[in-house]
Amino acid sequence: DQQVKQNSPSLSVQEGRISILNCDYTNSMFDYFLWYKKYPAEGPTFLISISSIKDKNEDGRFTVFLNKSAKHLSLHIVPSQPGDSAVYFCAASSGNQFYFGTGTSLTVIP
Amino acid sequence: DAGVIQSPRHEVTEMGQEVTLRCKPISGHDYLFWYRQTMMRGLELLIYFNNNVPIDDSGMPEDRFSAKMPNASFSTLKIQPSEPRDSAVYFCASRPGVSYNEQFFGPGTRLTVL
Numbered sequence: 073d074q075q076v077k078q079n080s081p082s083l084s085v086q087e088g089r090i091s092i093l094n095c096d097y098t099n100s101m102f103d104y105f106l107w108y109k110k111y112p113a114e115g116p117t118f119l120i121s122i123s124s125i126k127d128k129n130e131d132g133r134f135t136v137f138l139n140k141s142a143k144h145l146s147l148h149i150v151p152s153q154p155g156d157s158a159v160y161f162c163a164a165s166s167g168n169q170f171y172f173g174t175g176t177s178l179t180v181i182p
Numbered sequence: 183d184a185g186v187i188q189s190p191r192h193e194v195t196e197m198g199q200e201v202t203l204r205c206k207p208i209s210g211h212d213y214l215f216w217y218r219q220t221m222m223r224g225l226e227l228l229i230y231f232n233n234n235v236p237i238d239d240s241g242m243p244e245d246r247f248s249a250k251m252p253n254a255s256f257s258t259l260k261i262q263p264s265e266p267r268d269s270a271v272y273f274c275a276s277r278p279g280v281s282y283n284e285q286f287f288g289p290g291t292r293l294t295v296l
Binding site: 074076078104106108113114115116117118121161163165168169170171172173174175 | 223224227230273284286289290
């Protein structure tokens with residue numbers, strides 16, 4: 073059963089606007105959350121992470137928000153750029169167990 | 183460092199054949215993970231090693247799948263016999279140590295079983 077869910081398979085956003093990617097999880101024991109970005113024919117690359125003791129982490133144009141009570145996290149990209157077009161995977165971990173979502177394909181329209 | 187290296191990048195085989203996927207982790211990384219990516223289930227953890235020792239193989243789908251790590255710089259994932267439903271992209275990833283949450287992924291092997 074999927075412990076990490078990304079319910080939006082795709083998202084299209086105009087360049088310069090905000091992109092919001094969402095992720096839900098079911099296991100309250102997860103203590104670390106990550107976002108990975110994947111271009112075609114390449115492996116996923118780490119983008120940003122957040123510990124369960126925080127509710128926000130920011131790195132340049134990327135911000136991850138964690139709502140533990142709702143078991144929900146989101147990735148905000150602002151402003152969005154055409155180079156951000158990729159598949160974004162949400163992941164949650166407990167110890168060495170990592171659980172990934174099915175990914176959201178983001179297209180940023182110039 | 184060249185990053186995680188996987189070979190082959192593409193593999194096409196017929197049902198019933200043995201398939202071996204290879205991975206070279208980043209030097210000095212203590213952990214190695216094998217994942218399978220499908221449209222329906224996303225990235226699934228198959229097995230992971232710590233210091234060459236298999237720690238958790240609960241994600242391995244069935245006995246047709248096996249993985250080894252004979253030394254710190256090499257791992258294999260073998261499927262024997264292969265079936266069409268094994269068609270997927272298989273990723274290898276490595277990680278420096280337990281206090282480091284980020285994993286570094288290889289480019290993946292796209293497997294097609296006809």
